[in-house]
Amino acid sequence: MQPAIKVANLSKTYPGGFQALKNVDLEIRPGEIFALLGPNGAGKTTLISVICGIVNPSSGTVHAAGHDIIREFRAARSIIGLVPQELTVEAFESVISTVSFSRGLFGKAPNPAHIEKVLRDLSLWDKRDARVMELSGGMKRRVMIAKALSHEPKILFLDEPTAGVDVELRRDMWEMVRALRASGVTIILTTHYIEEAEEMADRIGVISKGEIVLVEEKHTLMRKLGKKQLSVQLQNALSAVPDALSPYPLELADEGQTLVYTFDAQAEHTGIPEFLKRLGEIGIDFKDLRTNESSLEEIFVSLVRARP
Numbered sequence: 001m002q003p004a005i006k007v008a009n010l011s012k013t014y015p016g017g018f019q020a021l022k023n024v025d026l027e028i029r030p031g032e033i034f035a036l037l038g039p040n041g042a043g044k045t046t047l048i049s050v051i052c053g054i055v056n057p058s059s060g061t062v063h064a065a066g067h068d069i070i071r072e073f074r075a076a077r078s079i080i081g082l083v084p085q086e087l088t089v090e091a092f093e094s095v096i097s098t099v100s101f102s103r104g105l106f107g108k109a110p111n112p113a114h115i116e117k118v119l120r121d122l123s124l125w126d127k128r129d130a131r132v133m134e135l136s137g138g139m140k141r142r143v144m145i146a147k148a149l150s151h152e153p154k155i156l157f158l159d160e161p162t163a164g165v166d167v168e169l170r171r172d173m174w175e176m177v178r179a180l181r182a183s184g185v186t187i188i189l190t191t192h193y194i195e196e197a198e199e200m201a202d203r204i205g206v207i208s209k210g211e212i213v214l215v216e217e218k219h220t221l222m223r224k225l226g227k228k229q230l231s232v233q234l235q236n237a238l239s240a241v242p243d244a245l246s247p248y249p250l251e252l253a254d255e256g257q258t259l260v261y262t263f264d265a266q267a268e269h270t271g272i273p274e275f276l277k278r279l280g281e282i283g284i285d286f287k288d289l290r291t292n293e294s295s296l297e298e299i300f301v302s303l304v305r306a307r308p
């Protein structure tokens, strides 16, 4: 299947000399919700801006549904909707005219029925004749989304859609994103809320200092995160894991003083009681037992800290 977005070997150095993206390769599958996670300044907005043709790359290519974002800009851009991070709305315009105008920018013929549907879906229909300046912050954000959807894009980018948004609106936003996906739209959102990625995404990409450090199915990631470790501090150091313990997922650490047993925290049977019994049977004494588990947060922090 053709990827919705294909980014190949993309780099961006800003005029001042700062390299914001380094050899980024990324494919977004049609119909998925992809969350791009990264700390402040990691390059999320730059990546989105290059993909959407707003910022020129220094090298590399971007294709949207097969269209080169530079050589076939209009074709590529017309299938993309972008909701930027900053609220940029025309204060004096009415909701319906600003949204209808956006559609026209993409060279699409007017379609009042589509505009009505978008406004209804976003609970803005009752406010269609209000001037944008009269709306609350949350409603203005919805207007931004309505504008991005006005030309019926197949791919929607949401740059930090819930930054500074209250809990209720955040839930609404999540629901709306799911509904859009159900209607066949591919969604790429950036966030630094791990919880948001966990809640929403089919796949998660982590970007740090301009590099994609991980792309993974959310469920795989969660399974990996579900791993726990039991550390058994031994009375006497071992030089190797004894054969009698070979059925267990063990590694030696601390110069043979600790046996580390890795298990799936979500599994029904960890095998730990049998393992401890077996230790006793073969005469291995221990001083202490400790368990630890990495949270999504910890994994994320270690991923983004580990980079030089």
Ligand SMILES: Nc1ncnc2c1ncn2[C@@H]1O[C@H](COP(=O)(O)OP(=O)(O)OP(=O)(O)O)[C@@H](O)[C@H]1O
Pocket: 014, 015, 016, 018, 020, 038, 039, 040, 041, 042, 043, 044, 045, 046, 047, 192
């Ligand atoms: N126009 C520009 N000129 C020079 N440097 C820039 C420009 N735009 C962004 N940068 C730098 O590029 C880096 C990446 O910025 P970017 O906005 O892409 O990060 P981000 O991951 O979206 O961050 P945030 O989560 O804070 O929005 C930052 O160090 C930023 O200062």
